[in-house]
Amino acid sequence: MDGDGERKGEFDGKAAAELVGELRQSFWNGKTRSYDWRTDQLRSLARMLVEKEKDIIDALHEDLGKPEMESFIHEISLAKDGCARTLKELKSWMKPQKVSTSITTFPSSAEIVSEPLGVVLVISAWNYPFLLSLEPVVGAIAAGNAVVLKPSEIAPATSSLLKRLLPGYVDSSSIRVVEGGVPETTALLDQKWDKIIYTGNSKVGRIVMAAAAKHLTPVVLELGGKCPVVVDSKVDLDVATKRIAVGKWGCNNGQACISPDYIITEREFAPKLIEAMKSTLEIFYGKDPMASKDLSRIVNSNHFKRISKLLDSDKVSEKIVHGGQRDEQALKISPTLLLDVPQDSLIMTEEIFGPLLPIITVDDIHQSFDIINSRPKPLAAYLFTKDKKLEEKFVRGVSAGGMSINETVLHITNPGLPFGGVGESGMGAYHGKFSFDTFSHKKAVLRRSFGGEAPARYPPYTPKKSRLLKALVNGDIIGIILALIGWPRA
Numbered sequence: 013m014d015g016d017g018e019r020k021g022e023f024d025g026k027a028a029a030e031l032v033g034e035l036r037q038s039f040w041n042g043k044t045r046s047y048d049w050r051t052d053q054l055r056s057l058a059r060m061l062v063e064k065e066k067d068i069i070d071a072l073h074e075d076l077g078k079p080e081m082e083s084f085i086h087e088i089s090l091a092k093d094g095c096a097r098t099l100k101e102l103k104s105w106m107k108p109q110k111v112s113t114s115i116t117t118f119p120s121s122a123e124i125v126s127e128p129l130g131v132v133l134v135i136s137a138w139n140y141p142f143l144l145s146l147e148p149v150v151g152a153i154a155a156g157n158a159v160v161l162k163p164s165e166i167a168p169a170t171s172s173l174l175k176r177l178l179p180g181y182v183d184s185s186s187i188r189v190v191e192g193g194v195p196e197t198t199a200l201l202d203q204k205w206d207k208i209i210y211t212g213n214s215k216v217g218r219i220v221m222a223a224a225a226k227h228l229t230p231v232v233l234e235l236g237g238k239c240p241v242v243v244d245s246k247v248d249l250d251v252a253t254k255r256i257a258v259g260k261w262g263c264n265n266g267q268a269c270i271s272p273d274y275i276i277t278e279r280e281f282a283p284k285l286i287e288a289m290k291s292t293l294e295i296f297y298g299k300d301p302m303a304s305k306d307l308s309r310i311v312n313s314n315h316f317k318r319i320s321k322l323l324d325s326d327k328v329s330e331k332i333v334h335g336g337q338r339d340e341q342a343l344k345i346s347p348t349l350l351l352d353v354p355q356d357s358l359i360m361t362e363e364i365f366g367p368l369l370p371i372i373t374v375d376d377i378h379q380s381f382d383i384i385n386s387r388p389k390p391l392a393a394y395l396f397t398k399d400k401k402l403e404e405k406f407v408r409g410v411s412a413g414g415m416s417i418n419e420t421v422l423h424i425t426n427p428g429l430p431f432g433g434v435g436e437s438g439m440g441a442y443h444g445k446f447s448f449d450t451f452s453h454k455k456a457v458l459r460r461s462f463g464g465e466a467p468a469r470y471p472p473y474t475p476k477k478s479r480l481l482k483a484l485v486n487g488d489i490i491g492i493i494l495a496l497i498g499w500p501r502a
């Protein structure tokens with residue numbers, strides 16, 4: 013297919029079918045399977061991250077007003093790290109994994125062989141438009157697949173940069189970018205894929221899963237939700253507020269799937285926490301946060317209106333205890349704290365995905381568990397405490413995709429940990445080896461020679477054979493010997 017067919021607005025079902033057909037042919041030819049092909053692509057992507065760092069930072073600034081430091085640390089560095097770690101470990105990940113054998117298969121050997129799935133589709137979101145596009149692609153390539161990336165149209169500068177850059181760095185016969193919105197994604201979803209990884213909201217997640225079901229295609233859904241932060245009174249308040257603030261406003265101004273969505277704390281402790289949060293915010297973003305260069309803007313006017321609605325519904329703006337400034341022209345909303353908004357208000361039932369942070373108070377911190385567990389399972393949950401018993405109770409008693417204790421967000425940066433949701437926050441996981449596993453089929457392989465025959469398993473079935481087989485599967489050594497020599501059991 014010529015490149016024009018993949019231009020935004022011209023990509024229909026026919027173009028999608030041709031594209032998938034082409035990539036499938038390339039996959040069948042076997043080129044994506046070799047270790048050398050995989051590492052060549054990954055090395056080239058790592059080089060792109062160095063050579064095009066400024067273009068990436070500029071595109072992220074154009075899309076989101078993202079501060080350079082956040083673009084570098086959260087998008088470029090993490091992508092680089094993903095490539096470097098994969099390159100370092102890929103050989104060992106690709107090795108068949110020996111497993112033990114059982115008496116019923118003796119003599120034999122057994123192993124798990126990781127084989128590529130085929131042609132996979134990556135549908136990415138706008139808030140970390142570079143990392144959320146590249147990281148799944150790295151995993152798909154590492155596992156030896158052909159891959160189509162569909163970046164988010166809500167971050168057009170990054171989407172178009174990816175479309176322009178990738179052909180210069182990777183093998184276009186097996187790795188492609190398709191730009192576009194709903195029509196183009198729908199055309200892609202109509203095709204048969206071998207895996208789909210989708211990042212975005214759960215409403216579209218359901219559309220993706222329904223489309224995948226038609227072809228029995230497995231899916232990874234990286235969704236969102238309301239990530240709670242429980243703040244106990246036994247904390248280092250200065251450290252806690254800094255770590256909450258950087259996980260909220262220091263992550264794309266709260267437009268991050270694992271950013272704190274709301275805080276739960278004890279009623280008596282709330283005033284102290286609010287004062288500490290206010291002073292941390294002033295240290296971070298000055299007296300006029302609307303003028304701060306260290307805060308991303310809201311991505312577009314639809315999302316500005318969506319976040320504004322959260323403040324304007326249910327009279328929750330009366331509950332603002334800090335911030336609340338809005339500038340629709342500049343698409344800016346200042347870091348905003350609200351105290352004791354009703355739990356059934358829109359702001360407490362919808363994912364906020366922006367700079368608002370409600371604080372819910374309880375009489376006893378243990379009540380926070382019931383509040384969290386009565387809601388859809390979050391993508392991340394956080395606890396700040398020096399109380400080890402409370403910590404243990406939280407880790408065991410709260411269900412979430414992942415968690416950090418006395419920290420926010422950082423668990424996502426450890427490639428040794430899987431990243432993914434549970435329940436309403438998603439299914440499947442990736443990052444590091446989990447990406448390789450996600451995009452591989454784990455093939456069970458048993459190997460035998462022509463020796464070691466066991467005639468007892470072949471018909472005609474006789475009482476002696478039956479006795480021997482029963483003793484074998486029960487691990488009854490004496491029974492096996494007696495059956496073999498034909499002695500009756502005492």
Ligand code: NAD
Nearest residue numbers: 136137138163164193194197212213216234235236237269
């Ligand atoms: P978005 O608007 O960029 O949409 C995501 C993708 O879905 C885009 O590529 C878009 O083109 C496609 N899409 C949109 N509507 C579609 C439709 N009707 N049919 C087919 N495809 C469609 O992103 P968003 O949904 O606004 O992203 C924000 C949500 O994503 C939040 O809920 C957030 O928590 C979640 N999120 C999750 C993660 C994660 O890793 N778990 C990361 C980022 C964001």
